[in-house]
Amino acid sequence: MNQNMRNMEYAVRGKVVITADSITSSLKTNPSAYPFSKIIYTNIGNPHSVGQKPLTWPRQVMALVDLPDDVGVDNPNVSKLFPQDAVERAKELKSYMGGCGTGAYSHSQGIRGIREEVAEFIEKRDGGIKCNPDDLFLTNGASTGIGHILTACISGPSDGVMIPIPQYPIYSASLALLGGKQVGYYLDENKEWSASIEELERSLKEAKKNGVNVRAFVLINPGNPTGQVLSSSAISSVIKFCSKHSLILLADEVYQENVYDPNKTFISCKKAATEAGMLGKFEMVSFHSTSKGIFGECGRRGGYMELTGFDPDVQAQIYKLASSGLCSGIPGQVMTSLMVKGPKPGDVSYDSHENEKKTIFDSLKRRAVMVSEGLNSIEGFECNAAEGSMYLFPKVDMPEKAIQEAKKQGTNVDTLYSLSLLEATGICVVPAAGFGQEPGRAGFRTTFLPQEEEMKQAVELFKSHHEQFLEKYK
Amino acid sequence: MISMTARLGLGLARGVSGVGNRAAAYTLRPFSAEPKVLFGQYLANARNTEMLFDSIGDGKEVLTKEEVQAFLEDVKPFIRPEALDEIEAKAAGECLNREYFKKWLVLATRFDSQRNSKMAKYYGMLGEQSGAVHKEPKSWNESTMAQNLRRMQYAVRGQVVMKAETLMAEGKEIIFTNIGNPHSVGQKPITFYRQVLALCDLPPQYGVDHPEASKMFPADVIARAREMQDAIGGSGTGAYTGSQGVLKFRQDIASFIEARDGQPCLPGNIFMTNGASSGIQAILTGLIADMNDAVMIPIPQYPIYSALIALLGGRQVGYELDESKGWSVSTETLKAQLDKAEAEGLRVKALAMINPGNPTGQVLSEEDVFTICKFCCANGIVLLSDEVYQRNVYAPGKQFHSAKKVAMERESELRNLQLVSFHSTSKGLIGECGRRGGYMELYNIDTFVQTQIYKLASAGLCSGVNGQIMTSLMVKGPEEGGESFDLFTKEESEIMESMKRKAKMLVKGLNEIDGIDCEDAEGAMYAFPRIQIPQKAIDAARKKKQSPDTLYAISLLEDTGLCVVPASGFGQADGRIGFRTTFLPPDDVMEGAVEDFKRHHEKFCEQYA
DSSP states (O other): OOHHHHHHOOOSSHHHHHHHHHHHHHHHHTSSSSSSOOEEEEOOOOGGGGTTTOOOHHHHHHHHHSSSSTTTTTTTTHHHSHHHHHHHHHHHHHHHHOOOOGSSSOOTTTTTHHHHHHHHHHHHHSSSSSOOOGGGEESSHHHHHHHHHHHHHHHHHHEEEEEEEEEOHHHHHHHHHHHHHEEEOBBBBGGBBOOOHHHHHHHHHHHHHTTTTEEEEEEEESSSOOOOOOHHHHHHHHHHHHHHHOOOOEEOOTTTTOBBTTOOOOOOHHHHHHHTOOOSSSOOEEEEEESTTTOGGGGGEEEEEESSOOOHHHHHHHHHHHTTOOOOOOOHHHHHHHHHSSOOOTTHHHHHHHHHHHHHHHHHHHHHHHHHHHHHSSTTEOHHHOBBBBBBBEEEEEHOOOOOHHHHHHOHHHHHHHHHHHHHHHHEEGGGGGGGOOOTTTTTEEOOOOHHHHHHHHHHHHHHHHHHHHHHHH | OOOTTTTTTOOOOOOSOHHHHHHHHHHHOGGGGGGHHHHHHHHHHHHOOHHHHHHHHGOEEEEEEEHHHHHHHHGGGGOOOHHHHHHHHHTTOOEEEEHHHHHHHHTTOOOOOHHHHHHHHHHHHHHHTTTTSSSSSSSSSTTTHHHHHOOOOHHHHHHHHHHHHHHHHOOOOOOOOOSGGGGTTTOOHHHHHHHHHHHHHHHGGGTOOOHHHHHOOHHHHHHHHHHHHHHOTTTTGGGOOOTTOOOHHHHHHHHHHHHHHHHHOGGGGGGEHHHHHHHHHHHHHHHHOOOEEEEEEEEEEHHHHHHHHHHHHHHHEEEEEEEEGGTTOOOHHHHHHHHHHHHHTTTEEEEEESSSOOTTOEEEEHHHHHHHHHHHHHHHOEEEOTTTTTOOOOOOOOOOOOOHHHHHHHTTTSOOOEEEEESSSSSSOOOOOGGGEEEEEEEEOOHHHHHHHHHHHHEEEOOOOHHHHHHHHSOOOOOOTTHHHHHHHHHHHHHHHHHHHHHHHHHHHHHSSTTEOOOOOBBBTEEEOOEOOOHHHHHHHHHHTOOOOHHHHHHHHHHHHHHHHHGTTTTTTTTOBEEEEESSSSSHHHHHHHHHHHHHHHHHHHHHH
């Protein structure tokens, strides 16, 4: 078989999760097999699976878009079930699709009318910087967009991509699969996970020395798993670095709405590049998704990428790649449209929609603080605040005996710890090793997505388990 | 730096062979010795680009004319004569800059210069407002990008379609018969499916539990939506599901397969996918380990196979279907191609079988399926059975036989057959292409490999939930006696009857045209006629560096608005010329289309008489 595939690692759904799944099934047959009644999944940013409710209005519009007219928007009873603005929005979306509806393949870059809405959203977000719908590709979540771009830039085993350490494993996994090299640059935990230019230059120089032809640079902002929100100047220095060394900047901006720290705002790479006078002068791709933010519509597989500064030949080739997959799923395209364009002020659903969004956001914000404070109160834990995204990435001091034990078992201490946590408490986290970290560091990633009561309990459980663990490996 | 338009547009010699086995040993030697081998490898699978570039002139910046000549001499057999003329004129008596030479090489190996320049023009047109403009040379460009992507071809959305989109933007009416996208050409979605889907997406208090739900939705729709919401669990349609898909849906699929085949099926072996394409991609990713790994594909074939193999850097080995025998294939043909491939040092890992055929429309008999299974079995080849048209069988007396059924019924003769079968919600009578639903079933696949496929699926998290719902609906419709059953049956049979009628009418109409011959469309959604055109047209195409069927298809498009796919995009016997057309547009449109085919063919022949 393909050895690249064998070598690919995907920690978010790795050993700990598989164990969690098997515990779930054994709990079904024997509810008293473990000291808990169910698994708390904090391994993955999958909000709806841990109790977050979907926003009502987008679901109503989506349902109407899927229904044939006579049993949907034109049904005489439609107003009994659906608000007026949902009906109108559904009609608008249907008009973008011509007579084809949601059951036909669309243009390979996505439905034109929806791309225009996305372009408008980006212009508004960035304070008026122009966005051309023809540079937008609607994708199945951010993942397929990332896959397309990496596919187009990795030509052989000597091609490499700079990725942060720690990083979200989709990058390392895709690179392994494509047979390219990952070139890690360390984020500094002591400086709120920022990366210094010295570190970037060091990493690049070392890669070049090893014969790696570095093609691209991945920036995740807000960070995953690290949760930091980058300042404008931090982004600018990355942009200059990329431009200086002719690297394609992949800006993973899927958490752009998840910023909790009141002193921080999300600044897009496009905006920072414009301010630095660099927009269009180097290649940049920005990714967004319907899976995160407030929507959390992971199952929908919606998202987009925006290309700027590209050679038209290469852009045409990326179009070809998109067209070989025919098009991204229409439900995902529809959800992307609804994410970038909600009900207008004055519409029937405006207030309820905004309220639902605010409730989700405020609760996430509270949980971000509560969980990080809780973790920091445990002796041996150190955890930076989650300024943004959906994760905390604490560092855990491990007893030497546990480290030895892990070695003996042929695993790492992160995994040993995470499995112990899982079996003792039912909390399913991801070992930090799956994201990469500095040698000698140990820890895990947890989301703060489960509902508040459950999250409070989880904090207690983190604490009691840690004490048990220390006791065991004293 | 040369500009886009000034770049040389040169065609590619096809059918490179005889370099694979030599190439294997080659990586250990200095490259400059044998650029020919590297060039052959580059043409075949776009691997080792950098090595090829490095081999030119031993890495010097400027090449002497002797070096240029020596290189051209080496690569001559791989380049079309007219392309060579141009190169030699350019290179005669000149020292060439190495950078220039690299660029030229990229251009000299374009599949279809015309199409690429159209693509560039397509973007050039947008260029004024777009970020994608040639201001300064980019580091990521045609010669530095992944060459296996650059050299991947995808005909269904190629040059003719782009032209059609341009014409449409100019206001011309286009009939898209290039792609099996039924809803885009007037086929109505099936009401029951859409109603259940809509209810599944609505939060319960606004949907199934809404006091007035029954004013809009039939009772069996509500019941089914409830059942599905229970199956998905509290997280609803907005969460990732398990990587293989929702268990209950996989159970529905397994029951469907059991009822279809009369043989057991395990939900654990089912992977739900985004259409069949992503399943095919996952399997090929798992199979192609290096550049000597090959997949046997039918000629003609649906280009997803050739495109993905190119992208993954593997090799394709074609086996020709015999048009004179209803597009069937014999063991002898298969064996001959396998032997030839092995003699070239290739390792054939898999074989793709498309039944009913695309673009060829044949429905394989049980014996035909057995023959192919037996061949795979005997040679340790994994069979990829593309069965997305299994419900599209029109010819009286013909029946679909799944590879899985044949494999299990005749297990004693087919021991150890490794099989992956694909199905999709995009075709059949359901035609829900935009939904991206589908599944694959693994049969007798090594457990370790299967866990790796699972890992790959989990890196994509899961297939779209709406596609999963649609797949469950496709395999399990409304129950008899329910409120929706009659409407459902009526809608399905109308679609089926109409396809049957149109398949017959189109093939009959095409065969009545002098110079066009077309096999029966026993199944699928396509007719794949061959055409006879005057020599002058063939010469004109050559002059334009186009295939003759591209010239024909563009002429047809400009004249009639009919958008078909040139047959060369699917591969065909040497010297054959033709196109693929669907018969999906409504009856009256198809009737008009048949007349247009006739009128245009006569005009075309006259024009080039």
